[in-house]
Amino acid sequence: MPFSKQLEKIFQGKLWSFFGGIKPLERKSTSHSPIEELPIPSLITLPLDRHLGDGGQLLVRVGEHVKAGQPLTIPGGKRNVPLHASTSGEIIGIGMQVLPHPSGFLGRCITIKPDGLDEKVPDEPMADWQQRDPKEILERIRAFGVEGLGGAQFQTAAKIGAALEESTGDCNIFIVNGAECEPVATCDDRLMQERAAEIAQGIEVVRHILKPKAIIVAIEDNKPNAIKAMKEAVAEDVMVREIPTLYPSGAARNLIKICTGIEIPYNEHTSECGIVVDNVETVFAIKQAVIDGIPLIKRVITVDGQTLGKNGNALVRLGTSVRFVLNCFKLNPERRQRIILGGPFMGFTLPSIDVPITKSATCVYVPSYKELEEKPEAMNCIRCGRCARVCPSRLVPYQLYALSRAGMHKKTSSCGMMDCTECGCCSYVCPSRITLTAQFRKEKAILRLLDDNQRRNQRAQERIAARNERLAKEEEQRQKRREAAKARAAAQKEAEANMSPEEIEKKRAEAVAAARERAAAKRAALAQKNATANNAQGNQDNSNLVTQANTNNASNMAITGIKGLKANNLEAANAHDKANAFMAQSKDGLLVAAMMAQGGTSAMLKDKHLNLANKEQASNLNGHEQLLNEPQEKLPYSLRKAAIDKHAPAINQWRVFDKHEPDMSKVENPPAEGVYIPQSRPKTKSYLYAPEEDAKEKAKLPQALKKKTLDN
Incomplete structure (x- = not known):
């Protein structure tokens, strides 16, 4: 139509x-x-x-x-x-x-x-x-x-x-x-x-x-x-x-x-x-x-029930508790009083009345047992089909109930469980008093949980597939690099087969020289970068010191001292870098690093002596008090008044501990001479000792104690 x-x-x-x-x-x-x-x-x-x-x-x-x-x-x-x-x-x-x-x-x-x-x-x-x-x-x-x-x-x-x-x-x-x-x-x-x-x-x-x-x-x-x-x-x-x-x-x-x-x-x-x-x-x-x-x-919500002092319709603020609403309508509860949020069909019994009113709440129903009798215990389904005749969604509730109780969740989904509107018509007409709607709510929650798990598993599989694809691509690239390296090695071997030993040696020397040049260029670039950074910092420190000093001599000496300080610091840093490189490359990296670190330590000692010398020279100049009275946080650490050496002194000799015999004069009732004092040990079960160890322990005893032990 x-x-x-x-x-x-x-x-x-x-x-x-x-x-x-x-x-x-x-x-x-x-x-x-x-x-x-x-x-x-x-x-x-x-x-x-x-x-x-x-x-x-x-x-x-x-x-x-x-x-x-x-x-x-x-x-x-x-x-x-x-x-x-x-x-x-x-x-x-x-x-x-x-x-x-x-x-x-x-x-x-x-x-x-x-x-x-x-x-x-x-x-x-x-x-x-x-x-x-x-x-x-x-x-x-x-x-x-x-x-x-x-x-x-x-x-x-x-x-x-x-x-x-x-x-x-x-x-x-x-x-x-x-x-x-x-x-x-x-x-x-x-x-x-x-x-x-x-x-x-x-x-x-x-x-x-x-x-x-x-x-x-x-x-x-x-x-x-x-x-x-x-x-x-x-x-x-x-x-x-x-x-x-x-x-x-x-x-x-x-x-x-x-x-x-x-x-x-x-x-x-x-x-x-x-x-x-x-x-x-x-x-x-x-x-x-x-x-x-x-x-x-x-x-607006409706509050009704025979156990209330009054009933009616109320305009409530969202978030108001059900307890407050019931107090306003003068609840006189019965024993095991039921509080239903929503109507008698679409609503549910609250586990607690200290819950808020939300936008979905339309009614608070407080029935008495005369008004709404408690359902008796459910009996077995007789397959009468009344639930199917009143279902507005045209489902077969008794079939869905049987599948749900059997745990056949996929079949309940294929039979239209998610199409259920939870209207409660099936439970209302069921002669066996089966709570069909409650079972359907539980089943729908299970289906949502299963769908969520399935989506999680699917996302996990997609991540695993992407990871495997990435690993395969990386392995393919590595394989290509290996094949290229093999091809270069084969070409080099083929070229060397037609060359004399002198030519081979010359070619290898040229390759070593080229590698050394590349390494030297890298070191020079790194040193230039560090020097640029140090010069920038040094220039900033120098400008601060120049403006603070009163005389040109004092400022020049401070600048000279800082330049020496930067040079020594650079020397120490290079020493530590060399130590780290040796630790990474050499088999005996720790030993070599310890040897290389001595260069850094000596540089630091030079730095300390230079600082002391600079302080002594600056003390003889005019305006030295003004330089030292400047804020300490603006000066380099080595020029501050409270500067101390951060490094512990070197250990030249290990401490030797002497062994002394126990002083028995301080012991109350000391044992007489010649009396054997057995070594104390915790009491343990005899089967925890091996026979060989037990024999060794017995061999250490004096003859008199050995005989006494055998007698026992």
Whole structure:
């Protein structure tokens, strides 16, 4: 069917249905509760896992004071957004904290101690957004931290940008998701009732970016007040559709099928097909970021449950702990109280209530056991097929469950495990009370880990292949050099075969002379380089000394002394260089180096005597006191007052230690003469001594002790 006819049906208001789905109890008791802004909590914890990425960096440190709306990170990659402070205060920690996840794992977080003033950075409204380029507006949306607030938390600017850049044609349809099919949650409903005009402004901003052919606001028919408010606020060409109440109609692919009749393949993104779906609260955040210039630092959540003193909808700052929210709603917990973050289907039980509210949190559900009974122990699967009949992704959950429990991860992937949306329909209808959704979440985590390991192995194999290629190339070059050397040797041998012994000797002498000339040229170049550097340093020192001295004689003598000093230092350096060369080339390198080092030592001694002589001569000149009173750090080390010899004196004779007999006069109760004192040794087991050693030890004993030992 041509798309033009399909678009015509959409304009006529036709609705389609998706495969599967269930109709659970709605439990929308808070739909009439107005949004209440909670006070500033005592601590703010902001996770960094979605706000850094590869190459991202922190902009703050512990101890700094921040204001509300101040950016805290520079994100890396296109899929991340910056993190903003949700209130003013002092950063008291950047470390690992418990994250809102069913496993309770840790992640890096920024902890802020609010000061209660709630100071914020100045707003940056974009008054001329209608004249701005779409890419500039998308950059503004990303810079102000706007992400999907419906639960998936996908980066909004990347999603809209994909519809502009990666789609085959222009954007065809923009759908505002106001279905809110999750039971208990009513935050989107209340937002549409109270902020419909601002949501309509956000729709106009997205219209300016995408220029879609059709704009649809999809709302379930159990929200009449929201439907009425949106119809009054939006423009005439924006279609407000009342869709049937069926879970999970709020999923992007299911909503597209309901509103357009188009099924998006699971291997493609919806925005790449020219259809963009955004939650109503995300559209409201776009309006605040572009028109008002306010970053995303707050969101609306639903707090409900029979164990609460009151329930309703709350506007909370991101990073507020679940414990603080429950205290504000007067929790009266039962024994083994369950706290569910999210709805009863898509949510999960928190391992701890000291976790922060993030952008993906839509609801905090605190049910009693009468309201939500604890599931009994799971039984074996009976293959009834109910899970397959309600799966909106058209999967076979009982088959995936069996493969997952058997550890057949490749087969679960080929059977479409990654296409599961974790909606929870299969677990809801299972007569055996099997937690299928929990098992699928675990299996998807395993598959992601296996894919990551496979990518790591592939990169390692690529590095090994590159290394082997490099080694093969180097070996090929070495082989070529060896062959060239063999060819030269063969040519030389062939040439020498036709030459007389005198000619051969003459040729060899010429080769030795040429080698010596090359070595001498290298030494001369090196000496010239060292001399140039020493002369430059010497000239600088000389100029300092000349300006400091009062008389020409004193300055000339100082310059002469420094030149001699440099010459002696150069002599010592050459001696040490020769020693190092001999150590590397000669077999007896250490001995030769020790002999060569004597030249360096003698040069240093000359240097010392020369310095002393120069000091004595300078002391007899006029202005000597001024020269010596100059700052010591400006003078060479040898001319300073506290100059000492850095080298230890030579050892001419080794110390001889005399052996003395022990002085028994200082021993209390000395033994009488002729009494044998056996040598003490630690007591050990006899089998640790060899028989030969034992016999030698016994032979040293006197005859009387030998006899006594034999008697024993």
